[in-house]
Amino acid sequence: MQSLQQELAAARSRIIELEAQLKSNSQNSSKPPSSDPPGAPPRPKGKRGKRKRGGQQGHQGHFCAVPDHVDRVHEHRAPRCEHCAAELVAPGEVTEAYVSHYVYELPEIQPIVHEHRCLELRCPACNGVTASGLPQGVPKGHFDASVQAMTGLLRGELRQSVRQTSAVMTQVLHVPMSTGMVAKTQEQVSRVLAAPCEEALHHAQAQERANADETSWREDKKKAWLWVCVAGLVTVFLIHASRGAKAAKALLGEGFQGILTTDRWASYNWVEVTHRQLCWSHLKRDFKKFLDYGAEAKRLAEQLLCQTRRMFRLWHRVRDGTLSRKEFQLAMKPVRRRIEALLEEGTALSCAKVSGMCKEILKLRQALFTFIDMEHLDPTNNAAERALRFAVLWRKGCFGSDSARGSRFVERFLTVRATLRSQQRDLYSYLKAACTASLQGVSAPSLLPASAPSVPDVLLAA
Numbered sequence: 001m002q003s004l005q006q007e008l009a010a011a012r013s014r015i016i017e018l019e020a021q022l023k024s025n026s027q028n029s030s031k032p033p034s035s036d037p038p039g040a041p042p043r044p045k046g047k048r049g050k051r052k053r054g055g056q057q058g059h060q061g062h063f064c065a066v067p068d069h070v071d072r073v074h075e076h077r078a079p080r081c082e083h084c085a086a087e088l089v090a091p092g093e094v095t096e097a098y099v100s101h102y103v104y105e106l107p108e109i110q111p112i113v114h115e116h117r118c119l120e121l122r123c124p125a126c127n128g129v130t131a132s133g134l135p136q137g138v139p140k141g142h143f144d145a146s147v148q149a150m151t152g153l154l155r156g157e158l159r160q161s162v163r164q165t166s167a168v169m170t171q172v173l174h175v176p177m178s179t180g181m182v183a184k185t186q187e188q189v190s191r192v193l194a195a196p197c198e199e200a201l202h203h204a205q206a207q208e209r210a211n212a213d214e215t216s217w218r219e220d221k222k223k224a225w226l227w228v229c230v231a232g233l234v235t236v237f238l239i240h241a242s243r244g245a246k247a248a249k250a251l252l253g254e255g256f257q258g259i260l261t262t263d264r265w266a267s268y269n270w271v272e273v274t275h276r277q278l279c280w281s282h283l284k285r286d287f288k289k290f291l292d293y294g295a296e297a298k299r300l301a302e303q304l305l306c307q308t309r310r311m312f313r314l315w316h317r318v319r320d321g322t323l324s325r326k327e328f329q330l331a332m333k334p335v336r337r338r339i340e341a342l343l344e345e346g347t348a349l350s351c352a353k354v355s356g357m358c359k360e361i362l363k364l365r366q367a368l369f370t371f372i373d374m375e376h377l378d379p380t381n382n383a384a385e386r387a388l389r390f391a392v393l394w395r396k397g398c399f400g401s402d403s404a405r406g407s408r409f410v411e412r413f414l415t416v417r418a419t420l421r422s423q424q425r426d427l428y429s430y431l432k433a434a435c436t437a438s439l440q441g442v443s444a445p446s447l448l449p450a451s452a453p454s455v456p457d458v459l460l461a462a
Contacts, residue, residue: 109174116138157417157427193416200419204234205229209232212230214226214265218401222241224241228391238251238411257275262276262277264361296351304343347362387418390418
């Protein structure tokens with residue numbers, strides 16, 4: 001009889017776990033919204049209010065300002081008077097008032113082609129012939145810095161395939177470029193970006209605050225991972241074959257001493273727990289998952305979610321400046337005690353899934369509320385997740401990299417793109433300046449913020 005009761009209890013637990021798996025969606029797990037089944041609950045809508053989509057009344061359009069230059073002026077005269085309908089055949093008196101309408105036109109694109117003739121000179125003394133060489137700054141190939149930068153922009157920023165890039169360069173820009181030359185030019189841009197990206201990596205590893213995350217990638221049709229670290233105004237990416245601690249150390253540096261914000265993935269556990277902040281968006285999803293594991297787990301989840309919502313309301317007031325940090329710390333004391341007490345209660349639940357997750361969270365207890373005591377620290381890992389969105393869209397189109405060289409281009413271009421966007425610097429101008437510097441044999445422009453101290457040479461050599 002006792003064995004039957006044990007089997008029945010195990011069967012019920014298994015049924016609850018399987019039903020919970022069926023209810024798994026983007027709101028209670030790490031699944032993307034695109035994987036939600038038809039029966040999944042609708043995603044919560046943002047606070048749009050009653051405003052309609054599009055520009056609001058009084059919004060100034062982007063093209064309202066006067067252009068920097070006008071190439072041609074066309075004057076138009078009305079044929080008849082709008083008051084008496086008289087024909088305005090003879091030139092009428094022109095008032096000073098007029099309405100300007102600006103129209104932008106693209107000219108026929110014709111690249112500037114330079115012919116470099118390396119002359120052979122005969123020596124008047126010995127009658128020997130000396131061949132001339134190309135001077136410093138002239139590309140050994142057929143494309144200068146502007147073409148290299150445009151190729152990198154098409155491949156990276158616009159996420160065009162090699163064949164599409166070849167078509168745009170050849171048919172639109174009239175620069176003949178085969179698919180093989182696209183790949184070769186992409187590799188040239190990648191080598192140009194190597195040094196500034198290495199400098200950016202060392203800079204990010206030395207910062208006091210960092211957000212890290214990872215997403216799946218493919219390299220040569222094999223599983224790989226794209227890692228990201230957001231440290232202030234510098235964002236760096238690395239593609240690694242592993243999702244383990246080795247890859248995390250390569251990204252953050254083995255001697256990382258800053259405060260790291262991540263999810264609960266075990267690869268970050270080598271960082272001291274006192275130097276970590278767990279992402280509360282992930283924890284909130286974990287608590288929502290508890291709702292599907294029976295009545296007692298549901299009661300626990302509802303109380304945890306209630307305290308989480310209270311915590312975020314207080315945090316939003318701190319972020320908006322309507323609540324001082326001291327007031328926030330005082331108001332969070334009972335919330336913090338209640339959440340920890342609820343997690344302790346969760347460890348004693350009969351559902352192994354819920355109790356096990358509560359135990360795992362409590363192992364990182366000291367990383368739950370670091371943001372309360374540390375200024376300029378967010379309770380979520382949104383910074384790293386936002387940085388990965390562009391890469392995820394790129395992955396959907398290209399399915400990863402075909403080689404290690406392709407992976408280096410992806411991680412370097414993503415590093416340059418994200419870092420320049422955070423500093424409000426122009427991407428194409430930077431790519432062109434970096435390629436020009438390479439042709440001239442000088443260092444590429446730095447990706448570091450203007451106020452950032454230079455990275456010591458000893459670190460770059462490490």
